[in-house]
Amino acid sequence: MKILFLADVFGVPGRRAVEEQLPALRERYDADLAIVNGENAADGAGITAKLADKLLAAGADVVTLGNHTYRRGGIASYLATSERVIRPANSGSEAPGHGLAVVEARNGVAVAVLNLLGQLFLPTPVSPWEMVDKLVEEARAAAPVVFLDFHAEATSEKVALATWLDGRVTAVVGTHTHVQTSDARVLPGGTAAITDAGMTGPHHSVIGVKSELAISRMRNRQPVRFEPAEGGVRLEGVVVTCNDDGKARGIEAIRIDA
Numbered sequence: 001m002k003i004l005f006l007a008d009v010f011g012v013p014g015r016r017a018v019e020e021q022l023p024a025l026r027e028r029y030d031a032d033l034a035i036v037n038g039e040n041a042a043d044g045a046g047i048t049a050k051l052a053d054k055l056l057a058a059g060a061d062v063v064t065l066g067n068h069t070y071r072r073g074g075i076a077s078y079l080a081t082s083e084r085v086i087r088p089a090n091s092g093s094e095a096p097g098h099g100l101a102v103v104e105a106r107n108g109v110a111v112a113v114l115n116l117l118g119q120l121f122l123p124t125p126v127s128p129w130e131m132v133d134k135l136v137e138e139a140r141a142a143a144p145v146v147f148l149d150f151h152a153e154a155t156s157e158k159v160a161l162a163t164w165l166d167g168r169v170t171a172v173v174g175t176h177t178h179v180q181t182s183d184a185r186v187l188p189g190g191t192a193a194i195t196d197a198g199m200t201g202p203h204h205s206v207i208g209v210k211s212e213l214a215i216s217r218m219r220n221r222q223p224v225r226f227e228p229a230e231g232g233v234r235l236e237g238v239v240v241t242c243n244d245d246g247k248a249r250g251i252e253a254i255r256i257d258a
């Protein structure tokens with residue numbers, strides 16, 4: 001079976017690209033399931049209930065999030081009841097929402113989708129290492145195929161977690177940096193991995209933000225209100241191929257001009 005994943009959907013340009021292209025991409029890659037990271041959908045930081053529903057309506061079976069999960073008003077109560085829009089499992093015991101979704105793919109196979117935050121260079125409430133084993137156990141009890149979106153800054157942490165989980169999950173796909181890495185591979189135990197799947201959004205930018213604004217904040221050290229860029233829109237992510245028992249057979253990084 002095949003799982004299509006689209007990385008960090010950024011602002012209006014990213015969301016439009018998903019709405020316009022996800023149905024055709026599902027067909028092109030013969031995807032049994034589509035997962036979309038939506039943590040930058042609302043103007044580059046966070047997501048609203050309305051935008052989450054739009055991503056689901058566009059053809060995403062599950063939406064994952066990240067460090068900007070709770071940036072927008074109203075999203076906490078939405079996440080508390082949503083089965084298909086999940087936030088990092090290590091967001092803290094009081095944080096509204098779920099870190100695990102179990103859905104049925106087109107071919108009838110159950111897939112567990114997990115979302116975790118890295119702890120290096122991010123203000124993460126709970127170490128992913130403290131809870132990942134139990135979380136994976138819970139996921140494997142519910143579904144043979146387990147897909148983890150590991151939203152983290154550091155390449156080392158993402159490679160380490162994929163290696164730690166090799167043979168126990170189908171895929172460990174890194175997100176958050178918005179720059180796709182060239183290390184998509186299946187590890188020896190049968191886990192597909194990539195350090196970062198990239199960004200679905202405007203690539204003529206500094207990781208999605210209008211370049212002049214991002215550069216100005218860095219050069220002048222003054223507060224600048226970030227705005228999403230517009231040009232160079234590309235859909236980036238991966239297609240994971242796996243057996244129905246959850247063992248990965250392949251992973252292909254994708255980059256498609258919108």
Ligand SMILES: [Fe+2]
Pocket residue numbers: 039066067068151175176
């Ligand atoms: Fe992020």
